[in-house]
Amino acid sequence: GAVVSQHPSWVICKSGTSVKIECRSLDFQATTMFWYRQFPKQSLMLMATSNEGSKATYEQGVEKDKFLINHASLTLSTLTVTSAHPEDSSFYICSGTQINSGELFFGEGSRLTVL
Amino acid sequence: AQTVTQSQPEMSVQEAETVTLSCTYDTSENNYYLFWYKQPPSRQMILVIRQEAYKQQNATENRFSVNFQKAAKSFSLKISDSQLGDTAMYFCAFIKIQGAQKLVFGQGTRLTINP
Numbered sequence: 001g002a003v004v005s006q007h008p009s010w011v012i013c014k015s016g017t018s019v020k021i022e023c024r025s026l027d028f029q030a031t032t033m034f035w036y037r038q039f040p041k042q043s044l045m046l047m048a049t050s051n052e053g054s055k056a057t058y059e060q061g062v063e064k065d066k067f068l069i070n071h072a073s074l075t076l077s078t079l080t081v082t083s084a085h086p087e088d089s090s091f092y093i094c095s096g097t098q099i100n101s102g103e104l105f106f107g108e109g110s111r112l113t114v115l
Numbered sequence: 116a117q118t119v120t121q122s123q124p125e126m127s128v129q130e131a132e133t134v135t136l137s138c139t140y141d142t143s144e145n146n147y148y149l150f151w152y153k154q155p156p157s158r159q160m161i162l163v164i165r166q167e168a169y170k171q172q173n174a175t176e177n178r179f180s181v182n183f184q185k186a187a188k189s190f191s192l193k194i195s196d197s198q199l200g201d202t203a204m205y206f207c208a209f210i211k212i213q214g215a216q217k218l219v220f221g222q223g224t225r226l227t228i229n230p
Binding site: 099 | 126150158159160162165206209210217218219221
């Protein structure tokens with residue numbers, strides 16, 4: 001099946017720094033990428049939806065200036081957590097799909113710890 | 116807005132038994148996909164089964180089958196002959212086909228298979 005490669009798998013950073021997480025679709029063109037945040041023992045909470053070449057659509061309560069999403073190509077989407085704080089520590093997962101295909105492919109997830 | 120509800124936070128059965136996980140959803144859409152995903156401790160999301168809303172026949176994948184009741188907006192997952200490796204979090208998810216797509220997850224059910 002199709003593969004979405006997500007990096008880094010885990011990252012530790014100091015408070016106030018920015019962290020970039022990448023998701024690459026290796027063998028399909030991801031016209032849409034979903035970004036999720038998952039706290040321990042909880043479900044995946046949708047943060048934003050990005051379509052290639054367009055600005056991301058953020059869910060209510062998600063700060064777009066803090067969580068910068070770029071989807072400049074059909075094979076790469078990035079999430080940048082700017083000026084990270086300890087409360088941003090979480091597990092972040094991306095999922096790529098081709099529009100209306102009904103098939104979604106998940107990255108392996110990135111565990112962010114902000115000290 | 117679409118919502119997905121899983122009313123069973125935790126379930127536990129003995130190995131080889133059959134277990135059914137419940138999921139209900141709310142939508143005004145007529146065309147959509149429903150999914151069951153498994154998330155083991157590695158946190159990689161694994162597709163268990165997918166159902167197209169326009170198909171009346173329930174999807175089946177080996178030991179996994181669904182009971183899709185479109186009118187009742189119900190989408191339960193049955194796991195037959197449960198195995199220790201089935202222990203994981205299970206998430207029900209919904210995505211509509213037309214228009215702005217969002218993959219929405221239920222709260223999850225933690226399933227434990229006991230030896």
